[in-house]
Amino acid sequence: MPKLTIDGKPVEVADGTTILEAAKEIGIRIPTLCYLEGIQAIGACRVCVVEVEGARTLVASCVMPVAEGMKIITNSKRLRDARRTVVELLLSEHDGNCQTCERNNDCELQTVAYELGIKNITFEGIKTKADVDTSTVALVRDNGKCIKCRRCVTVCNQVQAVGALFPQFRGFKTVIGPAFGKDLSTVACVQCGQCAAVCPVGAIVEQNHIERVWKALDDKTKTVVVQTAPGVRAALGECFGLPAGTLVTGKMVAALRRLGFSTVFDTNFTADLTIIEEAMELLSRLKKAVKERQPAALPQFTSCSPGWIKYVEYFYPEFIPNLSTCKSPQQMFGAVAKTYWAKKVGKKPDEVFVVSVMPCVAKKFEATRPEMNSSGVQDVDAVLTTRELGRMIKQAGIDFVSLPDETVDRVLGTSSGAADIFANTGGVMQAALRTAYEVITGRELPFENLYIEAIAGMEGIKEASVTITDTVPEWSFLEGVTMKVAVAHGLGNANRLMEKIKSGESIYHFVEVMTCPGGCIGGGGQPRFTTDAVRKSRIKAMYKEDSGKKVRKSHDNPKIKQIYGEFLNMPLGEKSHHLLHTKYTSRSRV
């Protein structure tokens, strides 16, 4: 444990800790534009330079490990001048039109330039030109705004194991992007938007749907309904200065009504519906394998996360049969809203305009998949990220923090606690097991407060097993079977898990994968900046929402019973098959 001083303050940290991290521990913030927590730093931006006594030059604190007896200075004239020079150089070629930039007021370059007190840019040079790539439905890239910090490259390659982005060409011509600087649509990109979540500037942002939604709200011929994913309510408050993990469910509903949505529903309702369908699908696969001794695609993979779906389609097409055929809750909602609910209120599918609010960027892609029109028209018309909803609320001049709490509308709004935890890594699995176990045994899942601790935390790959005993007669063939499940979040972890499954090293019955680290609460569409501490706060909030609900299991949701009674008839039935299930497409990786 080396001992050192930073700005005169003594500190003792573990071997291998960098100066930047050591400073953070004692409350000293060193500015940086490229550092990403928990990931091998590369020292690209040079903003984090510090003075180390005895060192010939300034050192980048994000890559320099501490050593015994080091004396470090983080604030001096020399450092302020050096940092200013670095940032001025970045600004000298940055295509910065701050007022019209998507990241205005939410930009790390803008912030650091302000903090350093940069008044004018002394260097005159060639500016990078705006070079906007709108080729994909979920993301927009602009090389003109890119400062080449490589955070997106790190996230895309190391965290997500996708590798769509990499530095291309050389010197001043360097661009960060797909192979040979071509459009994003030409490569295997899963549209998870983690690049947009970590980009310090406006170089990668989501495709903005705000104007599309305003237009629908102004259109008198449309009935505009909105659904909100569970992960949004634990993060939306951050757009208004509330701490991460503040649950704002009631205020969010109130804000949506004030924006003009005639009906405010909840994706949670179809999350419960997903659980019924997905749990029954798992049981039918188990029945096929165990009782009928027929080949069945096991493990079954969850299918709620559209980035993960696209990842399988690109990188593991041989596992497509293992993906649950259940649509995600967003798409089940669209299909049900434009059929079941539309009929209830006497509307045709094309008179209903469905808006989703999602913590996700890939949901924008999912909504436009050609399969997603089982109502006869596109089931979900527009997808807003949490960030976009925050911005709409601001546009409308709503004082969010002072709003009263309101509750969602009936039928497609009622939900169980199991639906809330869909937003957390391990949550879909817990929700599914709460239902599946009870179907098989007639008893509640035997875990305290229905929590399976082993699959709840932030570890990348988690496992659990449940041994089935004393089944109800219908499922007696599962007597004594130990059901093995695994959970992965972040596609890099999913990749490691898939390799284990592929090689036969690990055998499971059911696997949950969420594209983003932490699950949907850490989605590409959430307010910036999502650190692990933020993820944990949001996860805690979702568990709190779950445990506070009277109904904790999807199959106990009375409105779910009602929709099966009135409309769907039975899980995995004819209507379900048409409206709630889907198919996938094998895609080429290069």
Next chain:
Amino acid sequence: MIEMKCDCGSEINERDLVKQLDAILDEYRGKPGALIPVLQMSQKMFGYLPESVLKRISLELGKPYSEVAGVVGFYSFFSTVPRGRHLVRVCLGTACYVRGGKQVLEAIKKNLGIDVGETTPDRNFSLEVARCFGACGLAPAIMVDDDVHQRVKPVKVGEILNQYLTKKTKKGKKSAGKKGAGK
């Protein structure tokens, strides 16, 4: 290294070349640092790096296509467009630049009637600029195929280039400088 000279413009050996590429990939699969040597050998075989070859390398070595492209785009040695029978590379590294590399480049452009990145209509020469062959002491330098020519004067470029129109093998004559530099 595999001794294969591309006979540009001919597709005859395409299938054999792919077979050879597969042999190389088999040898290098799973080895760290495989990408650059595989790219070098592939370029030597095909004369340039076609998209189909790069995609195959990406899949077989398990490297993202963006990374393969990034490496190809970074090093001026690699080319994704077909080249002429002889490749002329003019060094514009610091030493060569200050000692007249730019004038040498202008003279070659004029002599061949092409710009940087282009190939002569008779497909004899392609022209590129490069950064440092490691021959700074004898700047300005150019490379034609594998030969380094040093202390090149703009008036002499015609003479140097003419050698390559008559000669069949790539082994240099007296005037060719040290070989294999810059690899």
